[in-house]
Amino acid sequence: MPIRVIELFAGVGGFRIGLEGYPKREDANYEVVWSNQWEPSTKTQHANRVYENRWPNSNHYGANIEEVIENDFYVIPDHDLLVGGFPCQDYSVATTLKNSKGLIGKKGVLWWSIEAILRRKEQKPKYLMLENVDRLLKSPSKQRGRDFAVMLASLNNLGYAVEWRVINAAEYGMPQRRRRVFFLAYHKSSDLFKRIESTVNKEDWLDTDGIIASAFPIREILSGLLHSGTIGNDLIQVSEKFNLVGKDSPFANSGLMINGEFITAKTIPSFGGPMQTLGDMLIDSKDVPEEFFITKADITKAKGWKYLKGAKKEVRQTKEGFKYNYSEGSMIFPDALDNASRTIITGEGGASPSRFKHVVEQDGRLRRLMPVELERLNMFPDNHTQLEGISDTKRAFFMGNALVVGIVEKLGQELARRIHVIESQKEFV
Secondary structure, X not given: OXXXXXXXXXXXXXXXXXXXXXXXXXXXXXXXXXXXXXXXXXXXXXXXXXXXXXXXXXXXXXXXXXXXXXXXXXHOOOOOEEEEEOOOOOOOEEEOOOOOOOEEEOOOOOHHHHHHHHHHOOOOOOEEEEEEEHHHHOOOOOOOOHHHHHXXXXXXXOOEEEEEEEEEHHHHOOOEOOEEEEEEEEEOOOXXXXXXXXXXXXXXXXXXXXXXXXXXXXXXXXXXXXXXXXXXXXXXXXXXXXXXXXXXXXXXXXXXXXXXXXXXXOEEEOOOOOOOOOHHHOOOHHHOOHHHEOOHHHHHOOOOHHHHHOOEEEEEEOOOOOEEEEEEOOOOOOOOOOOOEOOOOHHHOOOOOOOOOXXXXXXXXXXXXXXXXXXXXXXXXXXXXXXXXXXXXXXXXXXXXXXOHHHHHHHHHHHHHHHHHHHHHHHOO
């Protein structure tokens, strides 16, 4: 039996590709039984169009997830694994006006959609696989770590243990330097929860025994940097009181929480395999349309590529007339082809000069990256987002929002392997 998955905030399907493959592998350990994608800030649902085109006969809902949960919760099937990548938002909570015992998160904060599904499901999913930007561990600036603490407290109240790791894809041989925090959660009804609970030295789960540690090995836990603490179960208290006096977040790049107790440490990755590079992802220059090449005029003009990529130390003026000193260092220009690429951002598309867009030199000419090359840097299938009516700029935007598929694939493989090992052991008991 495949592991049943629902994919929230699906975008163009990065989690699904990582778990099922595309086209779906015949021996896939996972089956996406329901998915949802909705972009509230846009009238035309471009990402949803791509998703529905690539998986035309799937149980997919292109609707506001908050409205689905409120009005049509019955359409969300029971599942074993809930996955999703969601933005770092304000996770603070407050009491409801009508019922002082009720809690309410800010409308539009997608974490509370996940929490609502978990809370309302009688048969809760045994596993969660979630992704966020790494600043989640440190936000907000005036109460470092509060947002992640609210999430941990929510999951603890729902009966989940959580392990997390900030993973830079390039440090494990993938072609893009993209740092994201991934966390896996295990419900108390699962054998993995019980394995963690029975582990005497919880540090071993971070070091070698955990799902993440097995998929993405570490070289060491930095000595003296292992920290432990308690997450309360009162979300109001966590939201209002967590780390009010600390200058730094208590959460390091790796950690584990179970039964309200957490340990966390700074870990160093270990990888000895082949390293994919930006140069490996490029298509032949003769197949690149002329509009992607950069003219000498665009390089040298005022506020052109050379200026924007270069070092600056100058006086600038605000709209209100206030003058201030501005400085920034130079960026490598063009981008190095023998290393992993820099992080793709949502503004990667379009011909206008930019400090943050990638520029490569190929056959003596400078050019921007093609959408298919951006897809390769996130380890998507070639031209996955190519669809009539979807512009190159929008395709670049998709990849700026996407995750590196290879990370999900490796986490999924290890989670499935561990589940199958446990199930096979039961058969012989």
